[in-house]
Each structure stands twice: as C-alpha cells, then as structure tokens.
Amino acid sequence: MVRAIRQYATPALAKGERLNEIQHMASSRKTPETPACYAMVHEGLESIAAEEIAQSLGGEIKRLGSGLVVFRVPEIDRSILTLRTVEDVFLYAWGTDKLSYRATDLESIQRWTDRDGDWDHLLKIHHAVTPKPKGKTTLRYVAQMNGVHGYRRIDASKAMARGLAGKLPSSWRFVDENASIEIWLKIDGAMAICGLRLSDRTMRHRTYKHEHLQASIRPTVAGVIARLADLKPGQTVLDPMCGAGTLLAEAHLSVHGKKGVGGTEWEMNYLGGDIDAGHVRASLTNLRQFGIAGIENWDARQLPLDDESVDRVICNPPFGKQMSTPEEIDPLYRQSVREMDRVLKPGGKSVLIVSDAAALRAATEHVGWKELRRLGVRLLGQRAFIGLYRKAAE
Numbered sequence: 001m002v003r004a005i006r007q008y009a010t011p012a013l014a015k016g017e018r019l020n021e022i023q024h025m026a027s028s029r030k031t032p033e034t035p036a037c038y039a040m041v042h043e044g045l046e047s048i049a050a051e052e053i054a055q056s057l058g059g060e061i062k063r064l065g066s067g068l069v070v071f072r073v074p075e076i077d078r079s080i081l082t083l084r085t086v087e088d089v090f091l092y093a094w095g096t097d098k099l100s101y102r103a104t105d106l107e108s109i110q111r112w113t114d115r116d117g118d119w120d121h122l123l124k125i126h127h128a129v130t131p132k133p134k135g136k137t138t139l140r141y142v143a144q145m146n147g148v149h150g151y152r153r154i155d156a157s158k159a160m161a162r163g164l165a166g167k168l169p170s171s172w173r174f175v176d177e178n179a180s181i182e183i184w185l186k187i188d189g190a191m192a193i194c195g196l197r198l199s200d201r202t203m204r205h206r207t208y209k210h211e212h213l214q215a216s217i218r219p220t221v222a223g224v225i226a227r228l229a230d231l232k233p234g235q236t237v238l239d240p241m242c243g244a245g246t247l248l249a250e251a252h253l254s255v256h257g258k259k260g261v262g263g264t265e266w267e268m269n270y271l272g273g274d275i276d277a278g279h280v281r282a283s284l285t286n287l288r289q290f291g292i293a294g295i296e297n298w299d300a301r302q303l304p305l306d307d308e309s310v311d312r313v314i315c316n317p318p319f320g321k322q323m324s325t326p327e328e329i330d331p332l333y334r335q336s337v338r339e340m341d342r343v344l345k346p347g348g349k350s351v352l353i354v355s356d357a358a359a360l361r362a363a364t365e366h367v368g369w370k371e372l373r374r375l376g377v378r379l380l381g382q383r384a385f386i387g388l389y390r391k392a393a394e
C-alpha cells in the first residue's frame with residue numbers, strides 16, 4: 001500500500017539513533033507541498049549529517065538508512081546545496097523497504113516511478129533551485145544496487161525509465177556524465193529510494209581542490225571532522241600531516257562567514273605541515289585562496305611548535321596500506337599522538353581518522369585523552385574510524 005511520507009512523521013532522532021526502515025513512502029502527489037528530500041552520505045556518518053541538516057537548514061529528520069538521511073525542510077532553496085557533510089542531495093520521489101529481491105520488483109519500480117513520483121512538481125523545484133544551463137537540457141538515469149537480487153542493476157534502471165515514459169520532454173538529450181537533470185535509483189537490500197538529484201559533482205568534490213593526492217580524504221568526511229572539532233572563534237587549529245590540505249580547508253569553510261560578538265568575523269589561526277615537500281606544495285596551492293599560508297615541511301613526531309599552543313588538532317595519518325610496512329603504524333601513531341598532546345592546550349580537542357583503531361587507541365590511551373565520540377565509517381569499501389578526544393583540563 002502506498003502511503004504519504006507525512007503519515008510517517010517521527011520525532012527528531014536522538015543522537016546516534018538509527019532507523020533503518022524506509023517503509024514504502026510516496027511523495028505527496030495529491031497535495032503539491034514541499035516534497036521530502038534525502039541526502040547520500042558515507043556509511044556511518046548519517047548521524048552527523050542529520051545533525052548538520054537539522055542545525056543548518058532547520059530540517060526535520062524522517063529516516064536514517066545506511067548511507068542515507070531522509071528529511072524535510074520548510075523551504076527548498078539553494079541553502080540545501082551548502083551542506084558540507086553529505087555527498088549529494090535529492091528531491092524525494094518514492095521509497096520502500098519492502099523489495100522482494102525477486103524479478104517482480106521490476107514491475108513495482110516501474111509502477112512507483114510512474115504513479116508515486118510527482119515529477120512535474122519535482123522538476124519545477126529543481127529548476128527553481130539550480131540555474132538552467134545554457135543549451136539543450138541533458139538527462140541521465142543512475143541506478144545503484146547493493147545486495148543479491150533476482151535482476152540486474154540495468155534491469156532496475158530500465159524499469160525506472162519505463163515508469164518515466166512520457167513524463168519528461170523528448171527533446172532532452174541523454175548523456176553519460178554530469179547531466180543537468182539526473183534521476184537516481186538506489187537499491188540496498190530490501191530498500192529502494194528514487195529521486196531527482198539537486199546537487200552536482202561540486203557538492204562532493206568541492207571547487208577549491210586544484211591539487212589532488214591519492215591519499216587525500218574525501219572532502220565531505222573532512223567536513224564531518226571539522227564539524228566534530230567544534231571550532232570556536234580565535235582558536236588555533238593544527239593538522240600535523242596535512243597532505244593536500246583538505247582538513248584545514250574544511251575547517252576554514254566550516255566557520256567562514258560566522259560572526260562573533262560585535263559582528264566581527266571569527267579570526268582563526270590555521271597551522272599545517274607534512275613530511276613530504278610535494279604535499280606541502282599541494283596544500284599551499286589549495287589553501288592559498290583561503291589566506292592560509294602557515295604550512296611547513298616538518299616531521300609530525302617532532303613539531304616545531306610550543307607546548308600547549310593549539311586548541312584543536314585534526315589529522316588523517318597514513319592508513320596502514322599507505323605505509324611501506326604496516327608495522328610502522330604503531331610507532332608513528334604513538335610518537336605523533338604524543339607530540340599532538342604536547343602542543344595541545346589543556347582541555348583542547350583532537351579529531352583523528354584512521355583505519356587501525358587498535359593502534360590509535362593504544363596511542364591515545366598512552367597520553368590519557370578521553371574519547372568523546374567514535375564513529376565507524378566505510379570509505380570506498382574500506383573501514384575507518386573517526387575518534388573525537390579531549391585532553392584533560394588542568
């Protein structure tokens with residue numbers, strides 16, 4: 001049975017609470033009100049994205065699924081594209097958690113796309129939020145599928161396309177990448193969700209990254225770390241292994257434009273460095289546009305910084321597979337965390353992302369940091385951990 005999402009309104013989720021169910025929900029076809037939206041995020045970071053959506057947009061969180069946050073905002077405008085912890089945002093057409101895994105799902109996908117998606121309404125909102133590109137409108141269908149189903153991803157995509165037949169102008173031209181109109185179907189086990197993409201690639205890749213490193217952190221994950229760092233005006237923020245500078249860029253952008261008492265902008269101090277001179281150059285190229293120039297070629301195990309001189313440490317040390325020998329991880333984490341602790345002010349916080357949780361735990365326990373929060377995240381198929389710590393206040 002198809003029911004409107006309004007009937008599923010739930011109270012705002014408590015921190016960390018997870019609702020995996022996305023029961024069959026149609027967009028509100030009969031009443032052209034503001035449709036629901038959803039965001040795709042890295043698996044494990046849904047609760048932080050939900051916090052950002054609630055705080056920055058006044059959004060009401062409806063459902064958290066794996067890599068998914070379904071929400072409503074009072075008004076859909078360009079502010080939705082300013083979210084920093086999500087990979088993409090969509091206008092919601094329909095969703096279900098009742099797929100059967102059998103080929104009969106294909107008829108359901110076609111029917112839901114045809115009957116439940118209020119495509120005219122969604123397209124109107126899309127046009128209002130994103131500027132119409134010059135030239136012919138381009139179109140792309142994207143289907144993602146996780147799990148073992150009795151049909152292929154391409155079949156699911158074709159079922160969605162059949163459901164859309166006659167609903168979009170025939171003059172629109174199909175393209176393989178970066179279309180002006182993109183309709184996505186995500187299937188994950190028994191869950192499926194379908195919608196119109198509002199964001200483009202710049203939401204997940206950003207526009208500031210001129211220099212890229214293979215080991216660079218995804219900007220939206222760096223956005224999560226910047227958020228967890230809980231920055232305050234006037235603080236000094238350090239990334240001792242800054243690579244291409246993504247964490248510092250996201251820290252800067254997370255507070256940029258914020259006004260303090262008397263209407264003055266927050267004055268922050270950003271410090272960074274890397275043992276690889278090429279990485280120092282890469283981060284300088286990426287960070288210069290933000291007025292961040294304090295990047296040095298250093299060894300994070302021996303920082304040229306005074307004791308208790310920084311308020312926040314944010315860091316993405318090398319993962320085991322990025323080292324020539326994985327055995328180097330334990331001593332590197334131990335020595336660099338000891339050095340972070342030396343330069344951190346009492347009561348200061350650090351946020352670290354690693355793949356080897358045990359090595360990090362040993363290092364942080366050694367210096368007596370209190371773990372305030374810990375998130376497991378899946379990054380391009382690899383498991384990683386984000387830990388938020390506080391050094392004891394004196």
Ligand SMILES: C[S@@+](CC[C@H](N)C(=O)[O-])C[C@H]1O[C@@H](n2cnc3c(N)ncnc32)[C@H](O)[C@@H]1O
Nearest residue numbers: 216217241243244246274275276299300316318
């Ligand atoms: C995973 S990468 C960091 C990527 C970075 N967050 C970004 O977004 O580009 C780890 C970085 O640690 C640096 N590194 C490794 N050992 C170091 C050390 N002892 N001191 C300083 N930097 C180090 C590497 O050169 C590399 O740039």
